[in-house]
Structure formats: structure tokens, C-alpha cells
Amino acid sequence: AQTVTQSQPEMSVQEAETVTLSCTYDTSESDYYLFWYKQPPSRQMILVIRQEAYKQQNATENRFSVNFQKAAKSFSLKISDSQLGDAAMYFCAYKTQGLSANSGYALNFGKGTSLLVTP
Amino acid sequence: DSGVTQTPKHLITATGQRVTLRCSPRSGDLSVYWYQQSLDQGLQFLIQYYNGEERAKGNILERFSAQQFPDLHSELNLSSLELGDSALYFCASSKGLAGVGTGELFFGEGSRLTVL
Numbered sequence: 577a578q579t580v581t582q583s584q585p586e587m588s589v590q591e592a593e594t595v596t597l598s599c600t601y602d603t604s605e606s607d608y609y610l611f612w613y614k615q616p617p618s619r620q621m622i623l624v625i626r627q628e629a630y631k632q633q634n635a636t637e638n639r640f641s642v643n644f645q646k647a648a649k650s651f652s653l654k655i656s657d658s659q660l661g662d663a664a665m666y667f668c669a670y671k672t673q674g675l676s677a678n679s680g681y682a683l684n685f686g687k688g689t690s691l692l693v694t695p
Numbered sequence: 696d697s698g699v700t701q702t703p704k705h706l707i708t709a710t711g712q713r714v715t716l717r718c719s720p721r722s723g724d725l726s727v728y729w730y731q732q733s734l735d736q737g738l739q740f741l742i743q744y745y746n747g748e749e750r751a752k753g754n755i756l757e758r759f760s761a762q763q764f765p766d767l768h769s770e771l772n773l774s775s776l777e778l779g780d781s782a783l784y785f786c787a788s789s790k791g792l793a794g795v796g797t798g799e800l801f802f803g804e805g806s807r808l809t810v811l
Contacts, residue, residue: 609798619783620697621802667738671798680743680750682728683800687737 578603578670582686589658590694596643597653597689599668605629609671610644610651611683616664624666627651655691663693698722701786701803709811713774716806718786720767725790726750727769728800729761732783744769745791773808781810 579602589595612624627635627644634642643652655662669683698721708714720727729741740753744763763769773780787800
């Protein structure tokens, strides 16, 4: 089974600064998707960014970008110009592939990194 | 608002009891997923349904069961509840199966279950 590891239980960043959250995963598949989800105190899971493994270019969404290192099985999230509203739990997730076109799939999540943003 | 609706938002019950959590997926989504989020375990995948049929199974206990109805809403039944079942239960939805689209899941706000 594919495992996702987030080695930083907590991180802290000052407002307007940049922070990088780490994620590594274990897989034998060559094609897959990776995601970062954000869970603010409201508990809602919100997609931040996604990356297709077959794309070499790192995904970017406004202040959020990833550093995808396929050979190293690493998928880190960089948040630039951090804002107070970025404070949340951040989960890295891997999309498993079904055994066939008719089989199901699920996202495997890491245990999360709690991000604190200080003024 | 993700478009996924979960009820109830909060539920308090006693050990040994049975509860049902309900989920309505986004309009047009055929797949429904159930996840359990405990304090120490992150999000654990329980089960996936696609158009009424079970398609993927995770670490779902035998005391738990789920189904998806013809109108695509889903219910998660939790029975013989134990203290350790206290958790946030998320429902998520997506359009298709493996290999269809990017696989992004849209999550509801969760149902907070407290077992006393």
C-alpha cells in the first residue's frame, strides 16, 4: 500500500514570510496524482494544489507551489507571503490507482502538519 | 461550499449504540467516499461507492457498514459503538472511478461523533 509521510507535526512562520512543508511517499506506480489539502479550524477539507506525476513542471497556484521530486518521492509545499488565514492543518495525499478501469480508488493521506502563522 | 452535504454535524451517543451518518454528494458526482479522522490517526479511508456499488475498501471495521442509494446519497452505519469510535467522519465525492480525471475529492464538513 502506498504510504504518505509528513515528518513535521508542527511548523511556524511569520506573516509575509515563506514556509515549506515536507511530504514523502512510497509507491511502485509510475503514474499517479499528489495533492495538498488544507483543513482550517472550520474542519472543511480544501484542495490547495495538485500535481500529476507525469508532468515534470511543478504546479503553482498563486502563493502556493510545490517541489515535486519524482525520483526521491518527495512532494513539498511552499507557501509564499504567508497570511494569517493560512493557519491550518495541511495534509499531503496520494491518489492510489485502481486495479482496472472499473475498480475504485482512494486518496491516502499523511498525518498532517499544523501550520501556525504569527503576526 | 464544496457542495457535499453531511448530516448530522454533531452527534453524542453512548457505548453499544448504533448511529447513521448521511451524505449527499455534489450534483453530478457518482462516487462517494467515507473517511474517519481521529486525533492521532489523520484521515483513514473507510470505503468508496460508485453509482450504488462498493468499489474500494479501506480499514473499515466489521461493525461499520455503508451503502449508496439510487439517488446517490450515502449512509454510514456505525454499530456497537466504542469509545474509540469517537472521531470526525468525512464524506467526500468525485465524478468517477480510477483513472478518470485528476481524482480530486470534494469533502463535506464532517460529522463529529462523540461516544460516551
